[in-house]
Amino acid sequence: MTSTDDNELGARREEGPQPLVGLSQLALDHMEQGVCVYDADNRIVLVNQRYLSLFNMSAETVRIGTSYRDVLAHSASRGNFPASELNALYTRRVKQIAAGQPFRTEQTLASGLVMSLELKPLPGGGWMTICDDVSRLARLEAELRLQTERSQHALANMSHGLIMYDADGRIVVCNERFLNLYDLDPNIVKPGVAHSTAIDHWLSRGNKADMPGDKFRDSRMDDVRARSAKAVLVTRYDGGKVQAVSRFMPDGGWVTVHEDVTERLQYEETLKQQNMMLDAALENMAHGLAFYDSDMRLRVCNNTYRQIYRLSPEQTRPGTHLSELIERSMQNGAFATEYSPQEILETARERLAHRDSSPMRRRMVNDTVISVRYCALAEGGFVATYEDITEREHAVEELSEQYRRFDAALNNMSQGLCMLDSSLRVIVCNRRYIEMYGLSTDIVKPGVSMREIMEHSCELGNHSNTTGAKLYADYVERLREGEHTLHRHLSDGRIIKLNHKRMEHGGWVVTYEDVTERHKAQARVAHMARHDSLTDLPNRTLFHEKMGDGLNQVATAGGAMAVLCFDLDNFKTVNDRFGHAAGDRLLRWVATRLKENVGEHDTVARLGGDEFAILQRGPQPQSAEKLASRLVDIIAQPLQLENQSVHVGVSVGIAVAPDHGLDADELMKCADLALYQAKAKGRGAYQLFEPEMEEEARRRHALEHDLRGALEASEFHLVFQPQVRLDTTELTGFEALLRWKHPARGLVSPAEFIPLAEENGLIVPIGEWVLRTACATAAPWADLTVAVNLSPVQFRSRGLVTMVTSALAEAGLPPRRLELEVTETALLDDSEATIEILHQLRALGVRVSLDDFGVGYSSLSYLRKFPFDRIKIDRSFVGTLGESPESVAIVRTIASLGSVLGVETTAEGVETIEQLDFVRACGCTAVQGYYFGKPCPAAEVGRAIETLNAVRRVA
Numbered sequence: 043m044t045s046t047d048d049n050e051l052g053a054r055r056e057e058g059p060q061p062l063v064g065l066s067q068l069a070l071d072h073m074e075q076g077v078c079v080y081d082a083d084n085r086i087v088l089v090n091q092r093y094l095s096l097f098n099m100s101a102e103t104v105r106i107g108t109s110y111r112d113v114l115a116h117s118a119s120r121g122n123f124p125a126s127e128l129n130a131l132y133t134r135r136v137k138q139i140a141a142g143q144p145f146r147t148e149q150t151l152a153s154g155l156v157m158s159l160e161l162k163p164l165p166g167g168g169w170m171t172i173c174d175d176v177s178r179l180a181r182l183e184a185e186l187r188l189q190t191e192r193s194q195h196a197l198a199n200m201s202h203g204l205i206m207y208d209a210d211g212r213i214v215v216c217n218e219r220f221l222n223l224y225d226l227d228p229n230i231v232k233p234g235v236a237h238s239t240a241i242d243h244w245l246s247r248g249n250k251a252d253m254p255g256d257k258f259r260d261s262r263m264d265d266v267r268a269r270s271a272k273a274v275l276v277t278r279y280d281g282g283k284v285q286a287v288s289r290f291m292p293d294g295g296w297v298t299v300h301e302d303v304t305e306r307l308q309y310e311e312t313l314k315q316q317n318m319m320l321d322a323a324l325e326n327m328a329h330g331l332a333f334y335d336s337d338m339r340l341r342v343c344n345n346t347y348r349q350i351y352r353l354s355p356e357q358t359r360p361g362t363h364l365s366e367l368i369e370r371s372m373q374n375g376a377f378a379t380e381y382s383p384q385e386i387l388e389t390a391r392e393r394l395a396h397r398d399s400s401p402m403r404r405r406m407v408n409d410t411v412i413s414v415r416y417c418a419l420a421e422g423g424f425v426a427t428y429e430d431i432t433e434r435e436h437a438v439e440e441l442s443e444q445y446r447r448f449d450a451a452l453n454n455m456s457q458g459l460c461m462l463d464s465s466l467r468v469i470v471c472n473r474r475y476i477e478m479y480g481l482s483t484d485i486v487k488p489g490v491s492m493r494e495i496m497e498h499s500c501e502l503g504n505h506s507n508t509t510g511a512k513l514y515a516d517y518v519e520r521l522r523e524g525e526h527t528l529h530r531h532l533s534d535g536r537i538i539k540l541n542h543k544r545m546e547h548g549g550w551v552v553t554y555e556d557v558t559e560r561h562k563a564q565a566r567v568a569h570m571a572r573h574d575s576l577t578d579l580p581n582r583t584l585f586h587e588k589m590g591d592g593l594n595q596v597a598t599a600g601g602a603m604a605v606l607c608f609d610l611d612n613f614k615t616v617n618d619r620f621g622h623a624a625g626d627r628l629l630r631w632v633a634t635r636l637k638e639n640v641g642e643h644d645t646v647a648r649l650g651g652d653e654f655a656i657l658q659r660g661p662q663p664q665s666a667e668k669l670a671s672r673l674v675d676i677i678a679q680p681l682q683l684e685n686q687s688v689h690v691g692v693s694v695g696i697a698v699a700p701d702h703g704l705d706a707d708e709l710m711k712c713a714d715l716a717l718y719q720a721k722a723k724g725r726g727a728y729q730l731f732e733p734e735m736e737e738e739a740r741r742r743h744a745l746e747h748d749l750r751g752a753l754e755a756s757e758f759h760l761v762f763q764p765q766v767r768l769d770t771t772e773l774t775g776f777e778a779l780l781r782w783k784h785p786a787r788g789l790v791s792p793a794e795f796i797p798l799a800e801e802n803g804l805i806v807p808i809g810e811w812v813l814r815t816a817c818a819t820a821a822p823w824a825d826l827t828v829a830v831n832l833s834p835v836q837f838r839s840r841g842l843v844t845m846v847t848s849a850l851a852e853a854g855l856p857p858r859r860l861e862l863e864v865t866e867t868a869l870l871d872d873s874e875a876t877i878e879i880l881h882q883l884r885a886l887g888v889r890v891s892l893d894d895f896g897v898g899y900s901s902l903s904y905l906r907k908f909p910f911d912r913i914k915i916d917r918s919f920v921g922t923l924g925e926s927p928e929s930v931a932i933v934r935t936i937a938s939l940g941s942v943l944g945v946e947t948t949a950e951g952v953e954t955i956e957q958l959d960f961v962r963a964c965g966c967t968a969v970q971g972y973y974f975g976k977p978c979p980a981a982e983v984g985r986a987i988e989t990l991n992a993v994r995r996v997a
């Protein structure tokens with residue numbers, strides 16, 4: 043039917059015969075499509091039922107004559123489009139119709155139907171719209187679109203590569219993953235491309251299979267031809283592995299899915315390696331291991347297990363029951379005899395039932411010990427481990443033994459010991475530590491804190507004037523400083539030395555040593571170092587320190603301080619005569635006297651030998667002089683020694699600070715100079731230092747300096763004084779006397795330089811020169827003797843006897859013509875030794891005389907000790923015969939003594955005839971003095987001999 047026909051039909055509905063109209067209407071109403079025809083005025087001329095029902099419009103409203111605008115308005119009222127769009131829609135449609143071209147549009151109605159509308163103009167005016175329900179088609183299209191999108195999405199996002207071929211072997215589709223997997227060019231591998239082309243390109247990119255490329259291509263073509271679904275493993279250009287699985291489709295095409303299996307293969311390889319290692323580890327494990335199923339049947343075991351139980355691989359096949367394994371290993375002699383198979387099996391059952399996986403010891407043969415554990419598995423069955431703990435057991439035993447030894451050592455230590463952890467809690471301590479502080483073992487045990495111990499110790503009264511808390515706080519503070527030693531002074535007077543050493547892993551080792559006795563000993567040693575052991579007085583060191591302190595005080599606070607230096611007179615005599623014990627008593631007696639007479643702030647010291655000193659504060663020099671005077675008197679008092687009354691005296695030198703200086707050494711020097719003077723005064727005296735003494739000392743010093751060079755400078759010579767027998771006035775010999783002629787000083791008296799030479803030892807070489815010169819000078823004298831003075835110092839020097847022997851031999855002088863004169867002083871120092879030397883000299887044939895007899899303290903006692911050939915009465919007695927009855931008595935006594943002893947007695951210093959007559963009358967056997975001749979040089983000796991012989995002849 044054409045549009046012309048439709049119009050005609052519409053017109054006929056208005057006016058045509060009823061049967062035809064009805065038929066046409068019937069035909070229109072049964073059409074699938076909706077039809078509505080408008081005239082040129084846009085009014086309906088024909089409309090079918092389908093049109094009305096599709097748009098849900100009412101036949102009452104939409105009927106012949108209804109305008110197009112009203113139709114649209116009615117449609118909008120039915121919700122087919124928004125009423126607000128009515129005008130715009132109407133205007134647009136009318137405009138499109140007026141354009142004279144048919145056009146199509148789609149409209150979704152309120153019912154959800156999708157309507158396809160075709161509007162087309164009719165020849166001769168008017169137009170018609172034909173409506174089609176395209177809802178299903180639209181839905182199908184949408185679904186297809188969605189499906190296609192999903193497929194493409196799935197294809198693009200597949201983890202596997204995919205390629206599909208049609209029955210002609212051409213590519214239908216392939217995904218990006220496929221292209222990437224093999225590094226393929228999407229411009230080559232694309233839909234429509236032949237299978238062989240794709241394979242060639244695949245090979246050209248370096249991908250390969252386990253066969254040459256040509257062969258691989260042929261093989262794939264054969265597979266396709268034979269429709270053989272295969273899985274092929276290929277190697278990618280980069281070494282990765284891909285598994286390709288092909289599937290054939292009913293339409294003759296096929297799909298191949300490519301999976302990258304590189305990682306999976308690697309993982310499988312790793313797993314394989316791990317399993318191998320696991321097997322190896324199992325087999326090589328030091329522990330025995332066995333898995334059993336829930337029926338206690340062996341599933342697997344390792345070699346160590348077999349060795350422990352002496353089982354062979356055949357005897358440990360999977361499935362063997364535990365009871366059988368036990369019995370076999372027993373038969374093989376693996377167990378010690380103490381177990382039965384039932385017992386072992388029962389124990390295993392019980393432990394598994396109670397899920398007890400704690401270790402148990404099994405004693406095997408050869409003293410081997412195995413630790414066995416049963417561990418039930420969640421999935422049934424159990425694992426048993428077997429560990430050889432023989433060595434560990436031995437080590438534990440050894441450790442126990444070591445611990446016992448350590449414990450014994452610890453508790454037998456003389457020192458206390460305590461090991462503390464880093465929180466200062468006791469790890470271990472020994473018995474000595476507990477005893478040392480008298481601690482309770484109920485309190486001091488491992489774990490107790492040092493704070494608790496200190497509190498306990500304080501409660502016991504070990505520490506005075508403190509508390510446990512304070513003690514502990516101080517202790518912690520000290521430990522912060524690190525390793526250290528501290529001394530605890532306990533209230534009972536003991537001193538405990540604590541030594542703290544860090545332990546390697548934290549904490550401390552503390553040792554406790556009772557150092558009370560050591561401290562006392564050290565204090566004693568320190569005291570001894572600064573005190574004199576005999577008198578317990580401060581010694582020179584301490585005296586020097588005290589002097590320093592005193593001088594500082596004088597310097598800063600003012601005032602004065604005196605130093606008194608004491609030197610005992612005759613001490614050596616006493617010591618020698620009564621022995622050292624008596625000498626010690628004398629020194630202690632002197633020390634007591636000194637201490638008794640000083641103030642409490644004064645210091646008395648023994649500086650050594652018979653030297654004492656006092657430091658005295660107070661107004662000076664009055665106080666010091668008063669004290670010195672008093673002490674000189676006190677010490678001059680006789681004292682009882684060895685049941686004898688002994689007299690000693692003391693000489694005192696005084697120096698005062700600040701007058702004489704503020705330096706300790708300087709002040710001591712001043713006091714020494716004063717002492718020197720006091721002694722020179724004749725002993726038993728005190729002397730305050732005077733500045734002139736320094737000058738005197740300097741002078742002595744200069745003289746000493748010159749004396750040292752005198753011998754070498756040949757400044758000495760000898761003079762000889764005649765000695766005459768009294769009964770016959772016969773010249774018997776000469777005494778050699780030393781003279782020093784100094785180029786500047788002139789003649790220096792021996793009385794001046796000999797004491798100096800004795801002080802500094804120069805007398806030894808000088809004395810030797812005198813002896814050799816005298817012997818040489820006297821040798822030519824006809825039968826006359828030569829007397830030579832020997833200093834006490836020469837007796838102390840070695841080789842005196844040898845030197846005398848040599849001098850005699852050298853001079854050719856017969857020993858009987860040599861007479862050696864010694865003084866008492868020579869016998870004072872060490873009389874035994876001196877007397878021995880005298881005997882040796884006597885043995886040479888030399889004569890020995892005792893010079894200056896009578897001036898000493900115990901002259902008579904020496905006569906008993908050595909049989910002298912001659913006693914020379916000191917000239918001081920001869921010189922005072924006229925005025926001193928004592929001198930007369932002494933000369934008489936000595937002369938009688940000599941006569942009784944059969945020893946010659948020479949009176950010295952006889953200057954006058956009266957003196958000569960007197961000494962002769964007294965019984966002296968010889969004389970020496972100016973009366974018969976002054977000492978003369980050697981050159982004049984001849985003349986002196988002649989003169990004296992002439993005198994004798996006259997007499």
Ligand SMILES: Nc1nc2c(ncn2[C@@H]2O[C@H](COP(=O)(O)O[C@H]3[C@@H](O)[C@H](n4cnc5c(=O)[nH]c(N)nc54)O[C@@H]3COP(=O)(O)O)[C@@H](O)[C@H]2O)c(=O)[nH]1
Pocket residue numbers: 763777778779780781791792793796812831832833893894917950951952953970971972973977
């Ligand atoms: N160890 C030595 N001592 C020696 C030596 N030479 C001398 N001396 C001793 O020196 C002291 C003083 O001696 P010197 O000044 O030589 O006096 C001697 C005589 O000159 C003197 N003398 C003798 N006769 C008289 C006299 O009539 N009147 C008087 N005023 N003086 C007189 O006496 C001294 C002799 O003394 P002595 O030796 O005791 O016989 C003196 O102690 C000497 O010993 C020497 O080489 N070594």
